[in-house]
Amino acid sequence: MPQADPPGPRAEPRTGAVARLLAGPEQRSLEDHLSQHGPPPFADIGRGGTDTAALITAVERAGLTGRGGAGFPAGRKMRAVTEAARHGGPFRSQTGTVVIANGAESEPASAKDRRLLSHAPHLVLDGIVLAAEAVGATRAYLCVHGGPEMLRDLREAVVSRERAGLSRVPVQVVSVPAGYVTSQETALVGLLNGTGARPSFVPPRPAQRGVQRHPTLVLNVETLACVALIARHGPAWFRELGTPAAPGSALFTISGAVTRPGVYELALGSTIGRALEEAGGPAEPPQAVLAGGYFGGWLPLPAARRAQLTDQSLRTSGAALGPGVLVVLPQSSCPLAEMARVTSYLASQSAGQCGPCRNGLPALADALGHVAFGRPGEDLLRWTDQLLGLVSGRGACHLPDGTAGLVASALAAFSDDVRQHARHGPCGRAARPPVLPLPEPPPVSPVAVPSPGGTP
Amino acid sequence: MSADERGGMSGDERGGMRAGKHGRMSAGGRGRRNRNQPRELRVNPVACQAHGVCIELLPELISADPWGYPVIAPGPVPPALIPLAERAANSCPTLALLLMSPD
Numbered sequence: 066m067p068q069a070d071p072p073g074p075r076a077e078p079r080t081g082a083v084a085r086l087l088a089g090p091e092q093r094s095l096e097d098h099l100s101q102h103g104p105p106p107f108a109d110i111g112r113g114g115t116d117t118a119a120l121i122t123a124v125e126r127a128g129l130t131g132r133g134g135a136g137f138p139a140g141r142k143m144r145a146v147t148e149a150a151r152h153g154g155p156f157r158s159q160t161g162t163v164v165i166a167n168g169a170e171s172e173p174a175s176a177k178d179r180r181l182l183s184h185a186p187h188l189v190l191d192g193i194v195l196a197a198e199a200v201g202a203t204r205a206y207l208c209v210h211g212g213p214e215m216l217r218d219l220r221e222a223v224v225s226r227e228r229a230g231l232s233r234v235p236v237q238v239v240s241v242p243a244g245y246v247t248s249q250e251t252a253l254v255g256l257l258n259g260t261g262a263r264p265s266f267v268p269p270r271p272a273q274r275g276v277q278r279h280p281t282l283v284l285n286v287e288t289l290a291c292v293a294l295i296a297r298h299g300p301a302w303f304r305e306l307g308t309p310a311a312p313g314s315a316l317f318t319i320s321g322a323v324t325r326p327g328v329y330e331l332a333l334g335s336t337i338g339r340a341l342e343e344a345g346g347p348a349e350p351p352q353a354v355l356a357g358g359y360f361g362g363w364l365p366l367p368a369a370r371r372a373q374l375t376d377q378s379l380r381t382s383g384a385a386l387g388p389g390v391l392v393v394l395p396q397s398s399c400p401l402a403e404m405a406r407v408t409s410y411l412a413s414q415s416a417g418q419c420g421p422c423r424n425g426l427p428a429l430a431d432a433l434g435h436v437a438f439g440r441p442g443e444d445l446l447r448w449t450d451q452l453l454g455l456v457s458g459r460g461a462c463h464l465p466d467g468t469a470g471l472v473a474s475a476l477a478a479f480s481d482d483v484r485q486h487a488r489h490g491p492c493g494r495a496a497r498p499p500v501l502p503l504p505e506p507p508p509v510s511p512v513a514v515p516s517p518g519g520t521p
Numbered sequence: 522m523s524a525d526e527r528g529g530m531s532g533d534e535r536g537g538m539r540a541g542k543h544g545r546m547s548a549g550g551r552g553r554r555n556r557n558q559p560r561e562l563r564v565n566p567v568a569c570q571a572h573g574v575c576i577e578l579l580p581e582l583i584s585a586d587p588w589g590y591p592v593i594a595p596g597p598v599p600p601a602l603i604p605l606a607e608r609a610a611n612s613c614p615t616l617a618l619l620l621m622s623p624d
Binding site for chain 1: 564565566567568569570571586587588589590592
């Protein structure tokens with residue numbers, strides 16, 4: 066495993082389980098939040114000044130990267146929004162920018178955004194207001210997938226802040242329709258613009274022109290909670306955890322064949338082995354871990370135990386940090402059957418806008434079905450490879466690329482299984498209950514069921 | 522006839538492409554630009570309806586996938602082909618083919 070971090074003069078960064086975002090007991094009320102974290106330093110970043118740009122510099126110095134999956138530097142995104150607002154082109158909006166907090170985690174194996182929003186909703190709301198001040202936003206949206214209860218709780222949280230005078234911008238809590246791609250950032254912009262929660266072609270990126278043409282900052286809710294912590298404690302504090310290249314902590318959803326599945330906060334740079342210990346260790350003999358969710362990749366165990374939880378390190382091994390998802394696949398499961406199910410799910414999640422995705426993903430799902438449940442011959446495997454190349458990079462969003470990357474990593478990591486299936490047909494393990502989670506209820510045909518007497 | 526009437530792309534989108542920092546572009550190469558600047562072809566996959574016009578007009582750089590959608594050869598457009606690339610971009614019925622400066 067390549068070491069991402071050169072030895073620095075500073076104290077050795079700490080790794081392992083930590084409690085920053087998930088510090089203390091649940092802080093659902095504003096009072097609990099303020100006693101846990103103290104008041105948010107609104108417009109006070111430059112020590113008493115109103116130099117809001119100082120927060121962007123602090124976020125850049127902290128080296129905070131997006132926690133929603135793509136891992137883009139958060140400070141650079143914030144700066145892009147302020148620059149777009151300053152030097153916009155001929156279609157520039159008159160005034161103001163917009164902040165979208167993305168808490169609509171669509172990754173079926175991820176639960177960390179929901180956990181964060183129930184553990185520390187006000188930390189996220191602090192981050193929204195601080196980021197809004199920094200980029201000159203005049204309104205903000207908190208987008209979530211969630212039941213009426215979650216929406217009610219979050220709206221109450223917003224109202225309680227307005228009453229306490231902690232609300233510097235109006236924050237609207239928005240319910241995002243179900244679906245894997247509806248929480249993609251351009252899809253959220255589409256949702257708020259009334260054109261539908263579907264990804265759109267970039268450019269323009271939301272930072273250039275998003276909600277009602279305003280430069281729009283879209284950050285994951287965990288990223289914004291980190292912004293709220295950096296605003297309070299500074300970039301040096303943030304870097305006390307993690308590695309120089311991947312500073313700070315992150316939330317991880319660990320599931321599959323572990324004793325205590327759940328959401329854990331770990332310093333970046335911790336090993337996968339350490340993360341799995343945190344989740345109680347293997348519940349049965351493991352064969353591989355899926356790192357990064359369904360846009361990530363497979364790492365065979367036990368070798369992967371030494372892999373570092375940083376995007377750079379995981380990408381060199383063919384996986385990704387993604388939104389902090391780790392799923393342990395037990396030896397008793399057929400990885401190809403699991404992949405056939407997941408590929409079929411991902412294909413069902415295509416918005417159907419882009420031809421290569423609309424046609425290619427079902428074809429890929431079909432091919433994976435044959436690999437898992439048929440007897441994959443040379444022709445089929447060649448066609449599968451060809452499909453991987455045909456869908457990659459040819460959609461408005463990364464659904465085709467992510468799916469192709471996941472399938473490619475599975476075919477590499479489980480090449481022995483592919484050979485076994487080619488020789489002997491489907492294995493007995495295919496009948497095991499699935500380990501990789503799919504959303505409930507399971508995906509069905511996207512054809513709308515007409516309701517009797519309902520509107521068309 | 523405006524580009525809007527020709528379909529495919531809203532005024533909004535075109536505006537963003539001109540204004541966008543990530544690639545000043547013009548659908549089909551209209552507008553002021555430096556002739557020597559490297560340019561590349563991109564397909565807006567949402568707008569593309571697989572009419573196949575670009576595949577007919579620019580087989581040097583564009584081929585069809587199994588479903589008839591264009592696959593663009595990677596890299597910048599060779600200078601000698603830029604006029605043909607402009608023609609292909611201008612001829613796309615949905616203005617989905619874009620000739621733009623690389624990011």
